[in-house]
Amino acid sequence: MEFIDEKYINALIEDKSFNDKNLQLAAIEKARLRKGISLKESAILLNITDNELLDKLFSAAKEIKENIYGNRLVMFAPLYLTNACVNNCLYCAFRIDNKDIVRKTLTIDEIEQEARQLIMDGHKRLLLVCGEHPKESNLDYIGEAIKRIYSINYNGNNIRRVNVNIAPLTAEEFKKLHSFEIGTYQIFQETYHYETYTKMHPSGPKKDFAFRLHAPERAFEAGIDDLGIGALFGLTDYRFELLAMLMHAEYMEKTLGVGPHTISIPRLEPASNAPAANKIPNAVDDFAFKKIIAILRLAVPYTGIILSTREKPELRSELFSVGVSQISAGSKTTPGAYKKTDNKSNSEFGQFQLGDHRSLDQVVKDVCNLGFLPSFCTACYRSGRTGDRFMELAKTGKIGEICTPNALATFKEYLLDFASDDYSANSEKALLEQVERLPEKTKNATKKMITKLENGERDVYF
Numbered sequence: 528m529e530f531i532d533e534k535y536i537n538a539l540i541e542d543k544s545f546n547d548k549n550l551q552l553a554a555i556e557k558a559r560l561r562k563g564i565s566l567k568e569s570a571i572l573l574n575i576t577d578n579e580l581l582d583k584l585f586s587a588a589k590e591i592k593e594n595i596y597g598n599r600l601v602m603f604a605p606l607y608l609t610n611a612c613v614n615n616c617l618y619c620a621f622r623i624d625n626k627d628i629v630r631k632t633l634t635i636d637e638i639e640q641e642a643r644q645l646i647m648d649g650h651k652r653l654l655l656v657c658g659e660h661p662k663e664s665n666l667d668y669i670g671e672a673i674k675r676i677y678s679i680n681y682n683g684n685n686i687r688r689v690n691v692n693i694a695p696l697t698a699e700e701f702k703k704l705h706s707f708e709i710g711t712y713q714i715f716q717e718t719y720h721y722e723t724y725t726k727m728h729p730s731g732p733k734k735d736f737a738f739r740l741h742a743p744e745r746a747f748e749a750g751i752d753d754l755g756i757g758a759l760f761g762l763t764d765y766r767f768e769l770l771a772m773l774m775h776a777e778y779m780e781k782t783l784g785v786g787p788h789t790i791s792i793p794r795l796e797p798a799s800n801a802p803a804a805n806k807i808p809n810a811v812d813d814f815a816f817k818k819i820i821a822i823l824r825l826a827v828p829y830t831g832i833i834l835s836t837r838e839k840p841e842l843r844s845e846l847f848s849v850g851v852s853q854i855s856a857g858s859k860t861t862p863g864a865y866k867k868t869d870n871k872s873n874s875e876f877g878q879f880q881l882g883d884h885r886s887l888d889q890v891v892k893d894v895c896n897l898g899f900l901p902s903f904c905t906a907c908y909r910s911g912r913t914g915d916r917f918m919e920l921a922k923t924g925k926i927g928e929i930c931t932p933n934a935l936a937t938f939k940e941y942l943l944d945f946a947s948d949d950y951s952a953n954s955e956k957a958l959l960e961q962v963e964r965l966p967e968k969t970k971n972a973t974k975k976m977i978t979k980l981e982n983g984e985r986d987v988y989f
């Protein structure tokens with residue numbers, strides 16, 4: 528808890544000398560070297576108001592993301608196992624005091640049905656999410672769920688990476704979670720502002736700010752080295768939240784030798800019977816939100832930035848170009864919602880309101896039309912490229928050489944197996960053109976992967 532230095536963050540926010548165009552430009556130029564920038568420089572960037580400098584900030588974010596990861600956007604979907612929860616977070620519909628929702632915990636068979644549906648939609652990567660409940664979502668249940676999800680095979684297609692977003696665990700419990708072969712473990716602090724945190728979490732185990740804050744270290748010690756952090760924007764001043772989250776990333780880098788694998792930036796959305804979500808204490812407008820994402824990309828260039836379906840399609844499209852690298856698509860936040868067809872009842876018991884209700888197929892089409900490459904790749908985790916090994920590849924510029932071919936292969940797999948009939952021949956053409964632009968060595972290897980897929984093989988990657 529001591530490493531979130533509120534006094535220092537507030538001093539950075541208050542510093543009027545950062546209203547200086549030369550300082551702001553210098554911070555952008557430094558960031559373009561892709562070595563990250565200091566907390567102070569991030570605070571300087573928060574002060575940009577000049578339109579020309581804002582354009583430079585946004586184009587630097589785009590350039591950095593493309594230089595490291597190319598034009599790929601990784602796709603995933605959340606899978607909610609239960610909305611039972613013993614906490615009382617004032618921004619969440621699952622909170623214990625909300626008597627207006629029907630509580631539902633999926634059985635292992637129902638989890639299989641949900642995962643099957645997601646596989647049939649074309650997904651390869653899931654984020655498993657649960658409310659916190661000692662009985663309904665205990666670790667044995669989560670382990671069973673993951674085992675069943677990995678066991679499903681639908682014509683060679685399967686879920687190849689299960690990331691997990693569950694309540695913080697003890698060191699021993701994290702060891703058990705690690706044994707389930709999870710991908711990334713995500714833990715959002717929600718707000719790094721201690722007083723706000725205390726107000727927002729009036730009861731339940733989540734009241735313990737420090738236990739949550741130090742979860743990444745315990746998970747890392749247990750062997751989980753792909754760790755995701757995040758903050759729920761809207762609870763406190765977004766400038767504080769952003770700088771504190773970067774302070775957390777710095778702390779992880781210093782103590783664990785590896786920063787966060789991903790950073791998530793959910794923004795508060797209305798939710799059933801959730802007072803803080805229905806009257807947002809510090810609402811963040813779209814423009815500030817775009818700035819937050821761009822600054823993150825400049826500050827932590829190698830970290831994946833995750834954008835959820837909380838945001839509306841038009842805004843999502845705009846934000847893809849300022850550094851986002853992973854997106855959820857075709858999401859539902861109600862346990863059991865993927866298999867159901869009655870959309871009304873599905874949305875009634877969700878964790879919050881979604882902004883993007885489009886199917887995966889519609890999102891993929893949009894992503895292609897915007898010039899991005901949809902990726903369903905899960906190769907790094909399965910090839911042992913996690914934690915510092917992944918970061919090393921990213922920092923030496925080699926990750927793009929792996930990401931683009933694997934993104935192309937997984938997109939080809941998607942086109943062969945799941946894309947709707949009205950997919951234009953243009954998608955295929957764009958894919959082949961991109962293969963041709965690859966360096967000779969990777970081009971040949973990618974062509975081989977594509978031929979294998981055309982011949983019926985699945986799950987090819989390097």
Ligand code: SF4
Pocket residue numbers: 612613614615616619620621622623657658659733
């Ligand atoms: S945010 Fe998580 S812990 Fe809090 S009430 Fe919702 S599900 Fe429970």
